Amino acid sequence: MPPETERDGFAVDSSLIFAPEEFATPQFTLRGYRPGDGALVNEAVNRSYDHLQRFMIWAQPYTTPDDSERLVRRWHAKYLLDEDYAIGIFAPDGARLLGSTGFHRRNQPPAPAIAEIGMWIRVDEAGKGLGTAALRAMLAWGFSAWPWQRLYWRCDVENTASARTAEKAGMTFEGIVRWNLLDRDNIYHDARFYGVFRADWKPGH
Numbered sequence: 238m239p240p241e242t243e244r245d246g247f248a249v250d251s252s253l254i255f256a257p258e259e260f261a262t263p264q265f266t267l268r269g270y271r272p273g274d275g276a277l278v279n280e281a282v283n284r285s286y287d288h289l290q291r292f293m294i295w296a297q298p299y300t301t302p303d304d305s306e307r308l309v310r311r312w313h314a315k316y317l318l319d320e321d322y323a324i325g326i327f328a329p330d331g332a333r334l335l336g337s338t339g340f341h342r343r344n345q346p347p348a349p350a351i352a353e354i355g356m357w358i359r360v361d362e363a364g365k366g367l368g369t370a371a372l373r374a375m376l377a378w379g380f381s382a383w384p385w386q387r388l389y390w391r392c393d394v395e396n397t398a399s400a401r402t403a404e405k406a407g408m409t410f411e412g413i414v415r416w417n418l419l420d421r422d423n424i425y426h427d428a429r430f431y432g433v434f435r436a437d438w439k440p441g442h
């Protein structure tokens with residue numbers, strides 16, 4: 238457990254980082270979710286169910302707007318508490334959610350700082366280069382404003398689009414881990430792992 242100290246009656250976790258909030262590019266803005274983002278998430282996930290359901294086991298045929306708003310508030314809280322960093326890929330004007338990504342700590346101890354990058358792109362924006370651009374931006378942001386020392390990506394061995402996205406963004410294929418991902422029928426699938434260390438990251442890849 239991280240060390241905690243008492244200040245003014247509150248337990249303060251001294252391992253907390255001050256997570257950056259936003260990274261803007263001309264094509265999209267990456268930022269942590271905020272209360273009020275539920276409607277944009279709802280529109281994107283409901284429209285993209287058929288595209289997402291095979292590899293995203295959380296996807297449902299229909300999600301209510303209230304459930305999406307509850308979810309973004311939960312993501313916002315976890316972001317501030319340094320438990321998990323869900324990040325939206327927003328159109329530059331903020332009017333549409335193009336996809337979602339995140340730095341996921343997966344319950345690992347805070348140091349050395351390791352996170353998994355996850356991602357999905359909405360159905361009508363997929364296959365146009367956005368996933369690769371967003372992953373490159375996550376690596377550039379992750380190794381600048383964030384303290385990550387190692388970032389990794391994993392995908393079902395049958396998820397060709399995801400594997401190609403990691404390769405095109407400059408991540409190194411590290412191997413296949415057997416029985417690493419569960420599908421919605423509780424069956425294990427083998428996963429391809431990709432990773433990058435801060436020391437090896439070349440900006441502008």
Ligand SMILES: CC(C)(COP(=O)(O)OP(=O)(O)OC[C@H]1O[C@@H](n2cnc3c(N)ncnc32)[C@H](O)[C@@H]1OP(=O)(O)O)[C@@H](O)C(=O)NCCC(=O)NCCS
Nearest residue numbers: 292356357358363364365366367368369392398399401402
């Ligand atoms: C995987 C995903 C994030 C990639 O984002 P994207 O914007 O579609 O990817 P890009 O357009 O940047 O393409 C990257 C590569 O994937 C390939 N690709 C994209 N969609 C594909 C598909 N349906 N089938 C096979 N390859 C595909 C592209 O052709 C490209 O490779 P290439 O240059 O060798 O041709 C996106 O397709 C997605 O949301 N998929 C469903 C959810 C998912 O599987 N997420 C990843 C979990 S690990």
